[in-house]
Amino acid sequence: MQRLIQIRTYQLAPGTLLTFHRAFVEAAVPLLRAAGHDVVSFGPSLHKEDAYYLIRAYDDLADLNARQDAFYGSPEWRKGPRETVLAVIQQYLDAVLWLSPDAINDLRRRNTGDAGPAG
Structure with a gap:
């Protein structure tokens, strides 16, 4: 069964x-996961020094909208890392597309942003 993935890129x-x-x-990804978001991958982009990405998977567009509305409106987000995260984002862009479970798992394996930026 295909899943809808959202690729969010940030210009910091x-x-x-x-x-x-x-x-x-330390804060945003654990909160997302605790709220039931399937965080596929995240981390610094390889193409630009101040760029970052977040990839999440959802059942469909209704699932994406419901989960994100609930998360971004939650007190855990609003009283938690929200200010720190938003303070450094200059802009962001989303793209959504359908992928197979194999393709999503390949993204998980090949792009582990948990290691962090080089340097």
Whole structure:
């Protein structure tokens, strides 16, 4: 069964990648996972110094919208890492597309952003 994935890319303020990544690893991703989001991969982009990505998988567009509305409106997010994360994002862009479970698992294996930025 195919799943809908969302690829979110972030353009961060110069010099803020380490702060953003720390907030993602320590707070944002654990909150997303606790709220039932399937976080496939995340981390610094390979193409640009101040770029970052987050890939999540959902059952369909209704599932994506319901989970994100609930998460971004939750007190855990609003009183948690929200300010730290939003403070360094200059812009972000989303794309959604259907992928097979094998393709999603391949993304998981090949792109482990948990290791963090080089340097």
